[in-house]
Amino acid sequence: MTREFCYNARMYLRKNRSKGKTYWSLVETYRTHRGPRQRIVSYLGDMDEAGRAGMKALALERPRMVQGVLFDDDVMPDWQEIDTGRIAVERPRAFGDWWVGLWLIEKLGLADLLEEAMPTGRENVPWWAMAVTTILCRLCDPTSELQVAQSLYERSPLPDLLGIPADRVNDDRLYRTLDKLVEHKDRIEKHLCERMGKLFDVEYDLLLYDVTSTYFEGACASNNMAQRGYSRDHRSDCKQVNIALVVTRCGLPLGFRIFAGNTHDSQTVRQIVTEMERQYGQADRVWVMDRGMVSPENVDFLKQSGRRYILGTPKAQLRKFEAQLLEKDWTVVREGVEAKICPAPDGGEVFILCRSAERAKKEQAMRQRFEQRIEDSLNHIAEICGKQKRSPIQVATQIGRLLQRNSRASQLFQFDVKTRKDGSAELIWSKRTDFKDWASLSEGCYMLRSNITDWSPDALWQAYIQLTQAEAAFHIHKSDLSLRPIWHRLPERVEAHILVCFLAYVLWKTLGQLCKAAGLGDEPRQILDELRQIRLIDVVMTTRTGKNIRRRCVTQPSKEQAILLKYLGIQLPRQLKIAQM
Numbered sequence: 001m002t003r004e005f006c007y008n009a010r011m012y013l014r015k016n017r018s019k020g021k022t023y024w025s026l027v028e029t030y031r032t033h034r035g036p037r038q039r040i041v042s043y044l045g046d047m048d049e050a051g052r053a054g055m056k057a058l059a060l061e062r063p064r065m066v067q068g069v070l071f072d073d074d075v076m077p078d079w080q081e082i083d084t085g086r087i088a089v090e091r092p093r094a095f096g097d098w099w100v101g102l103w104l105i106e107k108l109g110l111a112d113l114l115e116e117a118m119p120t121g122r123e124n125v126p127w128w129a130m131a132v133t134t135i136l137c138r139l140c141d142p143t144s145e146l147q148v149a150q151s152l153y154e155r156s157p158l159p160d161l162l163g164i165p166a167d168r169v170n171d172d173r174l175y176r177t178l179d180k181l182v183e184h185k186d187r188i189e190k191h192l193c194e195r196m197g198k199l200f201d202v203e204y205d206l207l208l209y210d211v212t213s214t215y216f217e218g219a220c221a222s223n224n225m226a227q228r229g230y231s232r233d234h235r236s237d238c239k240q241v242n243i244a245l246v247v248t249r250c251g252l253p254l255g256f257r258i259f260a261g262n263t264h265d266s267q268t269v270r271q272i273v274t275e276m277e278r279q280y281g282q283a284d285r286v287w288v289m290d291r292g293m294v295s296p297e298n299v300d301f302l303k304q305s306g307r308r309y310i311l312g313t314p315k316a317q318l319r320k321f322e323a324q325l326l327e328k329d330w331t332v333v334r335e336g337v338e339a340k341i342c343p344a345p346d347g348g349e350v351f352i353l354c355r356s357a358e359r360a361k362k363e364q365a366m367r368q369r370f371e372q373r374i375e376d377s378l379n380h381i382a383e384i385c386g387k388q389k390r391s392p393i394q395v396a397t398q399i400g401r402l403l404q405r406n407s408r409a410s411q412l413f414q415f416d417v418k419t420r421k422d423g424s425a426e427l428i429w430s431k432r433t434d435f436k437d438w439a440s441l442s443e444g445c446y447m448l449r450s451n452i453t454d455w456s457p458d459a460l461w462q463a464y465i466q467l468t469q470a471e472a473a474f475h476i477h478k479s480d481l482s483l484r485p486i487w488h489r490l491p492e493r494v495e496a497h498i499l500v501c502f503l504a505y506v507l508w509k510t511l512g513q514l515c516k517a518a519g520l521g522d523e524p525r526q527i528l529d530e531l532r533q534i535r536l537i538d539v540v541m542t543t544r545t546g547k548n549i550r551r552r553c554v555t556q557p558s559k560e561q562a563i564l565l566k567y568l569g570i571q572l573p574r575q576l577k578i579a580q581m
Contacts, residue, residue, distance in 0.1 A: 247469055270301055367439055411432070
């Protein structure tokens with residue numbers, strides 16, 4: 001037991017040690033005729049540092065009551081006298097969406113996986129923490145690694161959440177993080193597949209496969225994958241890569257692969273199916289693909305080892321089923337959509353004819369617009385030929401370009417460019433009534449093929465229509481997560497960039513599934529936008545003695561925000577500890 005006195009005090013604190021713990025008591029000293037005596041006024045127990053600091057502040061104002069020399073000078077009390085006229089708020093920044101992103105990473109066990117896969121060495125900043133940084137930035141405020149290093153990281157709450165000072169985050173460290181992250185791509189995909197399967201009871205019986213493209217800025221001379229090809233972004237002037245994505249029936253992603261920009265969709269099927277089966281095993285799954293994947297070789301490949309499939313087919317094959325289109329035995333699979341099954345001659349497959357009323361209206365309007373455009377142009381060309389001497393070759397070339405620009409209605413017209421005696425061109429054209437009848441019959445119709453012969457038309461159509469989940473995934477990648485354009489040049493960096501976007505999309509879909517389960521819809525963007533309004537601010541208060549107290553506080557959520565957080569099971573901190581950088 002030790003005692004420390006303040007010479008002019010009548011009370012003091014006594015510090016007692018017992019079994020390795022420290023306890024405090026408030027002791028009063030008083031004089032008697034036998035001399036000074038002490039008595040315990042109150043047992044204070046094991047007060048924390050902030051409580052003892054408050055007692056110290058009280059001792060400074062009333063030195064007769066409590067001594068101040070028992071406490072460390074650098075501990076800030078829980079309570080102080082504040083000058084209310086000198087309270088300031090500094091550095092307001094978005095917090096709610098970043099906190100949710102970090103919460104999703106923890107829920108998926110992604111941080112633990114990255115820490116295990118990217119062990120800490122002699123570097124000042126752990127690689128796994130930098131990988132988490134890139135993923136969160138892509139989810140909450142997608143931009144380039146250079147922009148992250150220059151401004152985004154510092155104005156985000158990540159320095160407080162991850163404990164990494166802003167001056168240690170630079171573009172070189174972020175680029176090196178991409179190099180290390182892509183090495184563990186397969187392991188990350190497999191971990192997320194298992195984790196999402198447990199969280200949401202996902203069935204991997206139906207795999208949806210689609211391909212998109214994204215373009216580069218620059219020549220990309222050192223990257224053999226960067227090639228010119230069919231651009232879904234309407235940027236045929238830029239080199240690109242193709243991205244193949246596999247998702248479940250609810251849109252949860254399983255994995256992706258990258259192909260050269262000039263690779264046809266059908267050339268990716270064998271590799272994707274083989275790699276997915278190698279990574280997740282060959283089970284009784286159904287592969288669903290669009291008509292761009294269909295080729296005789298791919299169909300034969302899918303039939304091997306008992307693989308099941310549902311494929312789109314080119315519309316030209318509808319001609320073979322003109323008689324079935326005229327029949328009345330259609331099954332309503334959804335309001336405005338009908339389907340019917342037509343067995344293949346060999347019995348190994350079935351063809352599913354589908355007819356959509358809304359799609360028929362759209363295709364009819366497009367065909368009529370192109371038809372009118374061609375008709376007006378042909379009348380104009382014929383009129384010019386009657387007034388001017390035009391070369392037959394020149395007229396034929398002009399008509400060819402016209403039909404190419406309006407290909408949806410080009411087969412409806414037939415024309416003949418004749419040569420008059422003076423060598424000028426004469427245009428004679430007419431409409432094909434047979435093609436117009438076929439166009440009216442086939443508008444809104446499309447056909448599927450499958451080797452699943454025991455499903456109903458409803459079940460087959462419902463499975464195929466899930467491909468919209470893959471299309472929606474590409475849309476989110478390109479719009480909300482800023483997948484395009486790609487600024488990287490090295491093939492490994494390109495794959496790493498797409499991997500970061502893929503992982504951000506996993507967080508996106510995880511939040512969507514959690515919202516759906518909580519009855520909050522399935523639109524994560526609205527949730528993130530709403531929670532982004534919750535801010536992290538620095539509150540600076542000046543005490544009576546002139547000392548500044550700084551607290552890093554989280555703003556209180558609104559009523560609507562509190563409901564979202566409650567339903568999702570997310571708890572926000574009231575304050576964050578200000579790290580000593």
